[in-house]
Each structure stands twice: as C-alpha cells, then as structure tokens.
Amino acid sequence: MTKTLSSFACDFAAFTAGRFFEMSEGGSAGMNLRTYDSLDRPPNEEASKRRCLIPIAAIAQIFGIAAVVMCTVWMGYYYGGFDWRNPALVFNYHPVFMVIGMIFCFGDAMLIYRVFHKCPKLPLKAVHGVLMILGLLFSVVGFKAAFDSHNMRGIPDVYSIHSWIGLVTVVLFAVQWVVGLIAFLVPYIPPRVRSKILPLHTATGLFLLCCALVAAISGITEKNFGSTYKDLPAPAMLSNFMGVCLVVFCGMVFYLVHRHDYRRLSELELITTYLRVPSSRVSCLKIPSFHLVLTFCRSIHMSYYRAIVFGYSFFLCTLQNPRC
C-alpha cells in the first residue's frame, strides 16, 4: 500500500512537471538544443533504450554458464577429471578456475552496475567488490594448479605468450581491485579524485576482460594443438564451442558496459529522464540545497528516495520563475 502510494506520487509528479515544462517552453518551437548535442544521445530515449539491457544480460548469462559447464566437461570427462595429487590431473583445475574467475565472475561484476541501475549505489559497490575478489581467488587457485602441474611434470613456467598475457592480466586485475577498493569505498576520498580515477578504472577493467579472453582462447589453442586437432575430435570440438561461448559472453558484457547511454544514471539524470525536465531547467536548482537534500535522501529506501527527489525538484521548479 505504501509502495503504491509513493509510486503514484512519483507518476503524478512526473506527469505534472512534464506538462508544465512543455507548456512553459511553448511546445516544440522552444525545443532545447541540448537534446541534440550528441549523435549518440537522441532526446527522450533514455528509458526506451534500456529495454534491451535485461534480455542481453540474460542471454550473456546463458553463454557464460554454458562456457563454464563445457569447460568442466572438457576437463572432467575428456581429460580424466580432477585430482590435486595426481600429476596428470592437477592441470585440469586450471582452465575451469580461470574461466570461472577471470571471465564469468569478472564479467558479472561489471554487469551488475548496468542490470541493477535503479538500486542504491553502495550495496552495488559491495557486490561488485565481492564478485571481483571471488574472481581473483578463483584465478589465483587456477594459477597454482598450472604451476603445480608444471613443477610435478618438469615443464618450465611462463614461457608462452598465453602465460605472459594471463599473468599480467591477473596481476593488473589485483592492482585494479585494490585501487578500486581504496578509491571508491573509503569515504574520505574526495569526489574529484574519484572522478579522475573512474574513467581509467572502467576502461582498464573492460580491457582486462578482453585480455582474459585473449588468454582463454590462446590457452584452448595450446591445449588442443597437436596432430589430431585438424580432425576435430570431440574434446577439440567441445573446447572450440566453449571458446565461441566465451567470445559471445564477453561481447555482450562489452556491449552493455561500453555503451555510455546504458550507464547508471546520476541523480540529475534521474530527474531529467523520469520527469522529462530539460537539463537547462534543472540548472535552476542550485547545488548546495540540492545536495543537502540528496545526502538526506540517500539514507532512505529507494522508493521513498525517488519520491522525495522528484517532489523536491517539482516543488522548486514550479515555485521558481519559469523563465529561470
């Protein structure tokens, strides 16, 4: 009942404020140039664009889980199973743990900001951090399996381009995790510093996923390459299909994370999107008072939070001089 009332209040505020600004702007003749400022942000399409987000994320999950299952079957069924004390079997942990850690957990950690874009930010940050540390742990165990296997069988370590790229990727992944933890979860870091780090953090993260994919596919190539590969026996075929699933999974994660208009909305953008208020009008709301209210609102549950932010902006916009 409470939820229905608050969502009704939101809808009413959105509708009334939208109509108000349409009228005060004199309809389409007063169209705001801001809405045409960038080719990849056409006007009033924020909400409609996000319709593809959940289906693509769901399909990505299917491909990701399929890849993990295929990798487990590949190593567990065709290469004799898993046993840490058996020199012939200890290596088999390596591909499975690397795929789970460096691709599946890593990809999903990036996706949660997109999929749960309407949820409060702090819990999302925590889940993001936990998924990342899970990914790192799986990768470290996966690495240990490879090194142990090499030691038991007298094979030298880290000579192939696969191992070089894989090792650097996991090291950078760990650095990225520590920097992210300090920069985005320690409350004393000022927003200006965070804003400097964020673009580098997202770009590095996404490129590290690509590097993990590079390492995975070259790893499949190393494992398969031999005299029988050209006849495509069952394990080679299975691992090739696993490679295709990995590429599709990473491609979908990449698409959702790369698209700037799929990103989490800031408070200002929540207002301009859901209230349909041009951003030039929202600039009537001055920073200090607005931020005070936001700080208060952030401590409340999301549905109330939205109702209060919308109501507050509606109140300010209607009471102030409509010509700003």
Place this chain on the structure above:
Amino acid sequence: MTKTLSSFACDFAAFTAGRFFEMSEGGSAGMNLRTYDSLDRPPNEEASKRRCLIPIAAIAQIFGIAAVVMCTVWMGYYYGGFDWRNPALVFNYHPVFMVIGMIFCFGDAMLIYRVFHKCPKLPLKAVHGVLMILGLLFSVVGFKAAFDSHNMRGIPDVYSIHSWIGLVTVVLFAVQWVVGLIAFLVPYIPPRVRSKILPLHTATGLFLLCCALVAAISGITEKNFGSTYKDLPAPAMLSNFMGVCLVVFCGMVFYLVHRHDYRRLSELELITTYLRVPSSRVSCLKIPSFHLVLTFCRSIHMSYYRAIVFGYSFFLCTLQNPRC
C-alpha cells in the same frame, strides 16, 4: 595574417562571452548543476583532459609499427621469406597481412576521430572509410594466403578456434564497413537513424578489434606451439614480444576510443567548451536558425568555420535577454 586575425577574433569572442556569462550568473554562487551531473565529467576539464590524447596515440603508433616490423622479420627472416608460388612460403604472408590489416589499419581508423577531433567531420569520415577498406583488403589477401597454403599442402581449412574467430571477425568487419558506409556517408540518411546506429557501430568496432587481437595471439600460439617452444628460441621470443606489442597497441587504442570524454565534440560542445558558455545558456539559440548557419559554415575552411560559429553564438547570446 588572415589566420591570425580569425584566431584573434575567436579568442576575443571566447573571452568576452565567458566574462559576460560569469557576470550575469553572479559568479560561483550561480554555478550550473549540469557541470556536476556525472562523476566522470568534472567541470571545465574538457580541454585539459585531452592533453594525454596525443602522447598516448603517438606511443600506440610506435608499438603498432614495432609489431608490424617484428611480424615481417619473424616471417621474412626466421621462416624463410615470402613467395606466393612456393608451398612452404606462401603462408608467411598471412600473419603480416593480418597484423597490418586487422590490427594496425583498423586501430588507426578508429583513432583518427580522437586525434583530429578539431577537424571537420566529413574528411575524417572519408579517411576512416579508406583506412577501413585498406584493412579489409589486407585481411582478405592474408586469408587467401592461409587458404592457398592449406590447399598446396593438403591441410584442412577452418578447424581451429583461431580460424573460427578470425573468419567471423573479418566477415563482421566487412558488414560493419558496408553498414557504416551507407549509414554515415549517404546524405539522405536522417540523423535519427544515424543516432540509432552509432552506439552499436562504435561498440561493435571496438569489440572486433579485441577479437582481432584474440585471433592474432591464438595465431602466434599455433605457429609457435611445438617441442621447442618451452626453450624460447629466437623466433618464438620475437613473436611473443610482437604479441606484447599488439596487446599494448590495442590497449591504447581501446583506452582512447572507450573514454567517452575523449570523443569528438559536437558543435554545441565546441561552443560550450571554447567559449566557456554554460550549456543552459546555449539553449537560448533555437535549433532552426542555428542549424542553417552550421550548414553554411560546414562548407568553409575550419578556421573561418570556427570564427563564424563562435561569432554567431556570441552575437545571439549577447543580444538576447541574458536571463534567457
């Protein structure tokens, strides 16, 4: 002399308009909320952020050219050189042409929009298209070398995950080129359609570069993998270093292209950035008249073009009611 005069006019217009709006806004107390709308776009940093752009792009070129040279030496010196009629040597064209086409040309085609972000858009589009078709041609010749080599030596085609990913990447690259040509160079395509295609075009393009990198590294692994790889002989070491150069080149291209605030500025953003006019004020300029002038200006040389656009916006902004 003409250039000096026009740049002086630009500077004067920028300075005067900037001061004017600072005064009419009442200094920092009237700070525009728009400048704080997103964590990754702090205020007044558009120009200063771009300082890293050219150095990173230059370093990327060094790594890209180094990779091409290393690949040529790898195949030309260590694997016996190039000859299309010799079954043992025809394959050697494949890695060199694929690296030039699918990574170097492709990466540079994406970079030119960033590096020459102040130049008019139409010539850039043409250069982008030409670099892309060059990349496609190199790739097709590279593919022919691989297929010819397989035919001459009786090796089956397209069985490895390297070949699957490489083939799909080149096919999607060709589709991307044709769609891009039609969507962004045919004048009758409406901006709404272009704005729908652009985010998909950029995301697909960047992921295709990652796939090309995946194909390249798995290709190096295929060529190197054998009994001597673990001792890292000179050709294996050279090709591994080439792989590292490819990863660094793609990483830098990726970083510059992925960062949303490194993108080309639209006409509106050129005004708000260089004139330091808040975007809320620029919304005073109504679409139809502004676009007429832009259409006229686009046909003139860039320096005059900028002088006229700046002069026009300055004229409109100062003559109109400063309270909008």
